[in-house]
Amino acid sequence: MASKLLASTLRQTLTKATAYSVTRQFSTAAAVSVAAAAPAPDSYEDPNGIIMKGVKIAGRPLYLDMQATTPVDPRVLDAMLPFFLSRYGNPHSRTHLFGWESDLAVENARSQISDLIGASPKEIIFTSGATESNNISIKGVMHFYKDKKRHVITTQTEHKCVLDSCRHLQQEGFEITYLPVGSDGIVDLKELRAAIRPDTGLISIMAVNNEIGVIQPMEEIGEICKEFKIPFHTDAAQALGKIPVDVEKWNVSLMSLSGHKIYGPKGVGALYLRRRPRIRVEPLINGGGQERGLRSGTLPTPLIVGFGSACEIAKKEMDYDHKRIMALQDRLLNGIREKIDGVVINGSVERRYAGNLNLSFAYVEGESLLMGLKEVAVSSGSACTSASLEPSYVLRALGVDEDMAHTSIRFGIGRFSTEAEIDRAVELTVKQVVKLREMSPLYEMFFFLLSLLTEKEGVNVWPGFPCLVTPEAYDWENNNFHLFDRVEADAASAFIALWLEKYNLSSQSQYEDVQQLKWNGDKQMVASVRNEVCKRLLIFALSEEAYLFHRRRIAESSHK
Amino acid sequence: MLRLASKRVLGLATRDGQSVSRPAQAVLPRFYHENVIDHYNNPRNVGSFDKNDPTIGTGLVGAPACGDVMKLQIKVDEKSGQIVDARFKTFGCGSAIASSSVATEWVKGKQMQEVLTIKNTEIAKHLSLPPVKLHCSMLAEDAIKAAVKDYEAKRSKGTIPEAAPVEKAADA
Structure with a gap:
């Protein structure tokens, strides 16, 4: 397919470009290829499979990591190729056609990008990627306004480059507030309000989280920033082209964008910089004064053209993609949950981007x-x-237990994911989880404990998973658990509390909060209670007390 | 001519990709040794013995919060003191699973005192564990020691043999 594609693109390019320049291009290219690389045997791919890093697999794996990066859309590549091969001018060259056409292409891409986010083309600055845009936004703004503004607000679940830029500012004497997030990964607006100080110079909160895919309440945060007249920066690398982004609605002053997350090329990104009211930044890179002096360096025309084209396609196909990805996500989740229990979605279930x-x-x-x-x-x-x-800092910020944080996997679904891929992923995941659970001492202990409760205590506990599920919750006809819908969480926690009290374990601090579990009719709460109960059981199973208690029981029974 | 040209471009592209990736590959340590992969794909001696059987010693080490829990059990011939069988269950990364699998293989057929001399470095060497994974082999060493200790403690006490059938029921 790739060769077909390349051939078709080349055909296009060749018909457009002059024969002379193309032949010249290829003759040099061929010469270089002969000189540089003798026909090398493929280092890791052969007909029998792929061996790399000690792992042998039958073929190329299927790709479900769209948050890390995405493949370039063939249409994007089509748009880019001429700018590699024939229209290779420096967009800053003002003296000849090569420069003019490149400049035109760059400006066209600028408006394609600004169209997608509801901005003016003049507000787009090209960078090398979202990391650079985040750096310019955070350090640039704070350095520019450093005399009056000494405080930045961000969240604990931001991307590493935002957190690291903030650390850097801290070393320079700025103060940073890292807002905690709820167990659903969403920032609490009241806490955000409370954190604002007169010298707060920037609020930086990402739109869609890269690890867990939760969407922050951007409009509400924008409102707060407007009210206090604080510049609002958002890292929208994972949001662009996936959810509707509108800089006016969100009231953002700065926004970081990335090309390779939306089926564009790697190595290009953009920074949205609001003009009214004007926000100013100190450049990180000095030089020839390109991009209005804010980001010097020759613009990579082919990459920018690709980025622009990716934005245009994303705008056209956002609805279609979203529906498709949503269906694939449901297929993946339902497929896994049908076969195995104890699968927890990290982050908010309602406010999330479906592809993550x-x-x-x-x-x-x-x-x-x-x-x-x-x-x-x-x-x-x-x-x-x-x-x-280390377990993910994002999951830890959500309050996910360390043991559960060690168990997380991110499935990233994208435009080119297929149903067959999803089905295969489900099949392999289920197979592997079942195999590893058979090997897991924790799983064994959990079942042991439940059976202990059932048999020794005469309590109506069904060895369901991952919590206390009563036989009533079991759908005999369909051979399926009504997962926790019918479980009275407070009854369960009360039972646990009683049970712990009975054996004088409740006084110990690690069990105290079991009794504080309350059920408020909210489904999310059920989930968290369930996990909590489950966790407590586990802690107990692992603890010395369980062992002693177990021994005591046995000694008692044998005594009788 | 077109085909030729596109082939050349393609060829150039792949070759370039390789020449870039190869030095990087050489710098990176190999992620998993084939012994690790083998033990991960075909773990030896997975399973459990009855914890309260007097001939069984159980070692449970690690914590779920750290990402590794290892349970290693040994079955000891009471007369000769020889370890006749071993089982493990492990929650942890591939290296941890492989370490415990190797540990069960190595302790089988050995004397109790003999297995105490198994060092984590030997396990690590056998599996070519990278430095970040050394703790897995240490955990395996600890698990062996804990299992032996548990067995010895049981023997010196000798209190629970009659409870075994009850425990079996609970374990089921």
């Missing part, structure tokens, strides 16, 4: 799951942090 599904599989460690899922390209969190062993 972050799941935790209780009692299975994420990295080992990923290792078994080599035929599915997924990640356990953001690509930037997937090398470290």
Whole structure:
């Protein structure tokens, strides 16, 4: 397919461009290729499979990591190719046609991008990516207004580049407030209000989270920023082209955008910089004064053209893509939940971008799951942090327990994902989770504990999973659990509390909050209560007390 | 001519991709050794023994919050003190699973005192674990020691053998 594509593009290019320049291009290219690389055997791909990093797989894995990056849309590549091959002028060259046509293409891309976000083309500044845009926004704004403004508000779940820029400012003596988020990953507007100070110079909150896909209440945050006249920066790299973005509605002053998250090329991004009221930044990169002096350096015309074209396509196809991705997400989630229990969605269920599904599989460690899922390209969190062993800081900010944070997998669905891919991913995931659970001592202990409760205490506890599910909750006809809809969470927690009290365990601090669990009729709450109860049971199962209690029981029974 | 040209471009593209990726590959450590993959794909001796059987020693180490929990059990021949069988269950990364799998293989057929000399470095060497994964092999060493200790504690007490059938029912 790729060769077809390239051939068709080349055909286009060749008919448009002059024969002379093209031949010249190719003759040099061929010469370079002969000189540089002798016909090298493919280093890791051969007909029998792929061996890389010690892992052998039968073929290329299916790609479900669209938050890390996306493939370039063939239409985008079509738009880009002429600017590599024949229209290679420097857009800043004012003296010849090559420069003029490149400049025209860049300006065209600028308006394609501004169209997608409801801005004016003059408010778009090209950068190398969202990381650079975030850096310019945070450091640039604060450095510019440093005499009066000494305080920045951001959230704990921001992308690493925002957090790191803030750390950098902290070292320079600025003060930063890292707002906590709720268990659904959404920032609390009251807390945001409370955090605002007279010297607050910037509020930076991302639109769509890269790890868990939750969408922040942008309009409401924008309102607050307007009220206090504070510049509002948002990292919209994961939001652009996926959810409707409107700089007027959101009232943002600065916005970071990225090309390779929306089926455009890597290495290009943009910064939206509001003109009315004007927001000013100090440039990070000095030089030839391109992009109104805010970001010097020759613009990469082909990449920018690709970015612009990707934005245009995204604008046209956003609704269609959204419906499709939504259906695929449901297919993935339902497929997995049909087969295995103990699957938890991290982050808000309602306010989320459908293409990002972050799941935790209780009692299975994420990295080992990923290792078994080599035929599915997924990640356990953001690509930037997937090398470290630490559980995701985003999940920890959500209050996800460390043990559950270790079990998360992010499935990223995109424009080119297919139903067959989703089905295969479901199949492999289920197979692997079942295998690892059989191997998991935690899973074993949990069942042991439940059966202990059932048999020894005569309590009506069904060894359902991951919580206390009564036999009534079991749908015998369909062989299925009514997952927790019928479970009275407060009854469950009361039962646990009683049980702990009975064995004098309730006085210990780690069990205290079990009794504080309350059911407020909210489904989300049921989920969190369930997890809480489940967690307590686990802690108990792992603790010395459980062992001692168990021994005591046995000693008693044998005594009788 | 068109086909030729596009082929050349394609060829150039892939070759370029390689020449860029190859040095990077050489710099990066290999992620998993084939022994790790083997033990992960075909773990040896997965399962559980009855915890209260007097001939069984159980070692449970690690914490879920750290991402690794290892349960290793040994079955000991009471007369000779030889470990006749071993089982494990592990919650953790591939290296942790492989470490515990290797540990169960190594302890089988050995004397109790002998297995205490198994060092984490030997396990790590066998699996070529990278430095960030060394804690997995340490956990395996700890699990072996804990299992032996548990068995010895049981023997010195000798209090629970009659409870075994009851426990079996609960374990089911």
